[in-house]
Amino acid sequence: MSPVELTDRLRTEGARIGLDAVGVAPAAQPAGHENYLHWLKQGRAAGMAYMEREPANRADPGRVLEGARSVVVASLVYRAKDEPPTRAGSEPARGKIARYAQGRDYHQVLREKLGRLLDWLKSEAPQLRGRVVVDTAPLLERDFAQAAGLGWIAKNTMLINRRLGSYTFLGAILVDLELAYDAPHHVNHCGTCTRCLDACPTQAFAGPYELDARRCISYWTIEHKGVIPDQAAEALHGWAFGCDICQEVCPWNRKAARLREPELEPRPEWIEPDLIEWLTLDPARWRSLLADSALERTRRRGLVRNAALILGQARVAEAARPLAELLDSTSEHPTIRASAAWALGRIATPEALAALRAHRNDPDPVVNTAVLHAVAHLRAREQNEKKGPASPSDAPAPRENTIRDHDAGGE
Secondary structure: OOHHHHHHHHHHHHHHHOOOEEEEEEOOOOOOHHHHHHHHHOOOOOOOHHHOOOHHHHHOHHHOOOOOOEEEEEEEEOOOOOOOOOOOOOOOOEOEEOHHHOOOOHHHHHHHHHHHHHHHHHHHOOOOOEEEEOOOOOOOHHHHHHHOOOOEEOOOOOEEEOOOEOOEEEEEEEEOOOOOOOOOOOOOOOOOOOHHHHHOOOOOEEEOOEEOHHHOHHHHHHHOOOEOOHHHHOOOOOEEEOOOHHHHOOHHHOOOOOOOOHHHOOOHHHOOOEHHHHHHOOHHHHHHHHOOOHHHHOHHHHHHHHHHHHHHHOOOHHHHHHHHHHHHOOOOOHHHHHHHHHHHHHHOOHHHHHHHHOOOOOOOHHHHHHHHHHHHHHHHHHHHHHHOOOOHHHOOOOOOOOOOOOOEOOO
């Protein structure tokens, strides 16, 4: 069987399995590897140390699968068919979850589909060796997707397909067999549009195609482990896990395809969840909820931390009691207790203030620092309120809006 015939049949089988697009690229150094190295050099990976490990491996697919000759890239749409109207703006105790994490863990769903496709390919070419990759190896998936003709890398650094949009998961199969390669997608259809860059509330884009994770809501709510610094904590905009803003405003997503895979349909517990309830769920319930969810990456510790910060920033008075209970619990991780203190300092009800006063001499250094910081914040706010609104001449000089990454009380 010729490479062209086998590749055509491969695409047909991929569609039968439920993949939305399949393309093939040569297993060569991806065109974007130099951009990736520059991104690292600029420090834009923030605290994601795993992105900096052995960067040369991302230049050579042969280091992921010895003898690799082809990279089969598959795309799977995850945007739901029917999305309910948002309530987070009018109900500040509700949080927002990035769409990709609202259904079953995509790693499981996509890995199963790609595993079936690899099994089929081995049945057609018994001597073939292959490896499925779904965020499990140093592979620049978006670059290989562009090389396989599946779309272009947009100004928000997402891969966009004219038919599928950008709400897609990408996975790959590396094989030691030469297949028929697709033409790379050379045309960029973003044009002069800058909606994604302009809409980002934290100015996370240093420019087109340049995402700075140090300013990104998704980084802070998912990847960062530990206490979130003030400037980032105050700018989560209700996002409890991830952020979709730069995709929500993209014109290419207006009429894009919707998901066909039932397991990716949003689950009720992840559609604008009640964040006060998150504070009170016991660890066993959290384990059950996160068992096959992408939110497991952040774990209960990170999710409760995020919920506390959002509730505090919104000054949700009803959250004071559960936040005080978290601060009181010495069995809780310092990250959760410190985040509860931060939130109580923003809520500033009598109950919140009493909880902070009770922990001014907390023996845990991370928690003690957070409590003292919260009290200082309250004093500064009270002084500003007594002074009244400042005149334009009192306004501070503009300064660079840079969020510095630090990790107090991490994993």
